[in-house]
Amino acid sequence: MNNTIHIAVALLIGPTGQTLLVRKRNTLAFMQPGGKIEHGELPVNALIRELHEELNVLIEPAQAAYLGAFSAPAANEPGFQVHCELFRVQFDGPVVPAAEIEEAVWVDAHSHGSLELAPLTRDYILPIYLLP
Template sequence: MTTHPRTIRIAAAVLADLDGRVLLVRKRGTAIFMQPGGKIEPGEAPLEALRREVREELGLTIDPAVAHYLGVFSAPAAHEAGATVVAEAFWLNIRSHPSPEAEIEEVRWIDPQDPGPIELAVLSRDHILPAYRRAR
């Protein structure tokens, strides 16, 4: 019997502030930082999922009309062994101050050119942050 890796479809946000910093989140009980966002529900558009997830995780209301599409990226899932995550990523400039809610334990603003000594999800490190740097 052949097993196929499980694919998880997500919407991910690069939330940038006026100083050019980017927000990362860390889920409760983990050490890995990543972009805010989450799973796309059946029948849900990626931007709808992004709006819902950012509100749930950070208490922020975002306007999908001002989102810049960065692309579709794939990498091993950070928290689900054997799964692959496929992300539709969007960049939005924000002026609000997010706070960790739901499963988010910590938020951290980083320099997208030099995130510093934190553990980043492969998807963020190798795909989403480089796409954001190219798009700015």
């Protein structure tokens, strides 16, 4: 059995420079918006689909700048790893939580400390966001 979940996620940056974190329904950890890559789907297309389904955010492929691939323990699936394709996306429109998203928060270098964070977000993605 393969215990790796392949996802595409966004380091979504708003007009004030904050980044968006989301929390799925019936979970505690905040993480990047995005989701699973379907079989045969390009990561950028998975990201576009997931941002639309989860947050009603519409972007074009050119708006997603590839930042790299990262792996960490899954926050909500014990015994699984997530392998993510990370994209930086500048976005200045409204964000409306939908589908399985219970909560969305904009954070910066000083406002994320009290949140429970998914390992991928805590160990890899926020350090990239916080680089000068």
